[in-house]
Amino acid sequence: MSEKLSAELIKQLSKIVGKENLFTDPGDCLPYGYDNSRLQATPEAVVFAREHDQVAGIVKLCHQHRIPLVTRGKGTGTTGATVPQQGGIVLSLERMNRILEIDRENRLARVEPGVTNKELQTALQQQGFFWPPDPTSAAVCTIGGNLAYNSAGPRAVKYGTPRESTLGLKGVTGSGETFYTGVNTTKGVVGYDLTRLIIGSEGTLAIITEARLKLTPLAQTKRTLQATYSDIHAAAKAVSAIMGQPVIPCALEFMDKSALEMVREFSDLALDSSVGALLMIEVDGAEHCIADEVTAVAQAASVEGLIDIHTAETKEEVAKLWKTRKALSPALRNIAPKKINEDVVVPVSRIPELIETLENLSKETGVTIVNFGHAGNGNIHVNLLLDPDDPKQLAAGEHCLNALFELVLGLGGTLSGEHGIGVVKRQFVDQELDPVELKLMRSIKQQFDPHQILNPGILFPD
């Protein structure tokens, strides 16, 4: 815990950003003390930077006085990484929200970190491009946050994550030094790859003040397919078959039996009781190829155990196919508003083993477990439907989480595919990372942030 900010320090902050970009009233600060993790802590001050030099000035000050500095975008993270548990200052980058350049010829955009994902996509769309990462929170979340967490979404299965779509960064280290990483081009091998080292580091190494993003041309058109299967084995086999042929879908999402039961129970959708797993598949491409591409994917999806496969032709049909998947979220919110949502990843071929073991765990503990997510990457959202405010349910949930993480690592998977570690998973990290790897990471952290002021208390286990 830092000492209370002195009046002198507040004055210096105000000098850097101006009064209108500084909150010190606890009532004003409170909304900057939580994210989407249910964790909360009120910072002693909130500063809004409008330009790089202000960020550098703020970090220098915090470095000098060893004040915790938590950087955030719009607070849509789910792991508490931007919750100022050790007090200190929250630095919001939401006002550094300019798209500085869209360079069509070189397929490059330069942006400030506070631009929202959606604002960027809208601007790019007009030029025939997109930036691949598409988290569910795209309308709200910022590019800076996407880079900090290496956030992805359904499209990652074809187009990758921020690490595959970022060329370079400008930023400030934990001691307030300005640096540049990377290149303006799609190739470059001069020195170590600090760009990707910083992407996904959850703000613990440096503060990104500008990013050069690699753009991808928009496909001409897209088709949506829905395939239903008797069980998860058949669906997982289909996923492997789809991923093993050259037409990679731009979304390959799945729902397990418990997710389908949830929808049966809480919506008026007629869903055949024989359906034990469902895939939503999207294929994008050129107008003249799309029909054949859909055929190739549908063929791959047609494994033993397939019940039905539909391709939507019109907008209305697309909406209809997505109805089952979209009915899931309100159903889950309804039954367990405080559910625990994990985002583990396992090799695609191990999905059935994951789901079956979770089914058994659910029976054993009485905790309803609902699974859906990005099957093409093996990135499964495991939802524990419980009330964490009930100590008994919480204990059962913790037991399930421990079992889940052990299971995932045993299957050759990873604890998180897109949400990151933050506070909530940090005590599990050393189950996945080996001691030498973890030691190297800590030593790198020390080089970037010698006084350990940037987003302290996250990512690393105690």
Add this chain to the structure above:
Amino acid sequence: MSEKLSAELIKQLSKIVGKENLFTDPGDCLPYGYDNSRLQATPEAVVFAREHDQVAGIVKLCHQHRIPLVTRGKGTGTTGATVPQQGGIVLSLERMNRILEIDRENRLARVEPGVTNKELQTALQQQGFFWPPDPTSAAVCTIGGNLAYNSAGPRAVKYGTPRESTLGLKGVTGSGETFYTGVNTTKGVVGYDLTRLIIGSEGTLAIITEARLKLTPLAQTKRTLQATYSDIHAAAKAVSAIMGQPVIPCALEFMDKSALEMVREFSDLALDSSVGALLMIEVDGAEHCIADEVTAVAQAASVEGLIDIHTAETKEEVAKLWKTRKALSPALRNIAPKKINEDVVVPVSRIPELIETLENLSKETGVTIVNFGHAGNGNIHVNLLLDPDDPKQLAAGEHCLNALFELVLGLGGTLSGEHGIGVVKRQFVDQELDPVELKLMRSIKQQFDPHQILNPGILFPD
């Protein structure tokens, strides 16, 4: 320079790897003291590791005794990164050459570092996959070397470099500690991305003893196009237009006017004198789409200044179209066997400016400069045709190199796209990297390799 290896140390090395995996006779050691850079230094010993634990043992020994340890694959690098300038030991990984696993369902291969690129591609092809990196030296170069340099080739324009196609590593740090990085899956955000940090670090951070590679399904078919233009401006405009539409070619190579003149002069190919630039374009895809994809690319390539565009239909026609490009290398070898070959990168839209300035530089200095390469990435092989053994020519060459690097950086480019830094470019590195970035890289090096024994004397400027 290290002290001479003691008899005791040689004995210990022999104990680790066995007599049959150790050279100490200078005659035996000599062929392991050079690469494709024309630099040379004879190591005091060459050891061949056959398994991870041997590598760890060797590094521990060298760490303890502060002996320079230069790791190499097959020595196809062009920058002297594996030349043991400070003496010590060369560790060859060419005998760690097993493909440990090809996991079709999860699109993953596990390999030892000494597997050649071609051996891997051949094995993968039988399963319907490939690994994207395709350096010209694929028949000889090793996966370990590809990872160390982040080597790419023509296919990178569509499929990326090793950094986009590697999931995780096993390795040994400079103090002999074993570590694992990354995941088995296409997503994973637990901790810092050490995988990509190590890829492209030219063996200075750690020795890779095993890699998990991400596989890509082979396209069904491929078509080859050749387009000729009146000048480099027209060709560069075509490159931008091609890269701005959704059908990304799997190769987009170019030859400039001086390269074409070289071919005119030294081959019997009839090449219209109006042609001032040439593009070789390859498009891959599904059988049923390829014709339309070729049309889309050909349309984009048809900018003002286009002289002619051909698509090959048969194998013979493909070979015929590649003839011009393939005639270039023997012509260059013929006229300047010791030519200097740089691999700078500039934003695609700046290619004309680069080429024009080089034309002027050539006139000014009398050094013939021939340019060709991977236009889709802006990665241009700039060849200075001179004899470096002639001091006057060498001086002119050095003047050209200085001017080239300054030009490239001024155009927003980078000094190397795929060859790396090694010894030959290290004194230019601080022209590209800013001091803070360079300081961070040095401090990371220090964490991985505290006694600075791994491939010493490369990558960083003095």
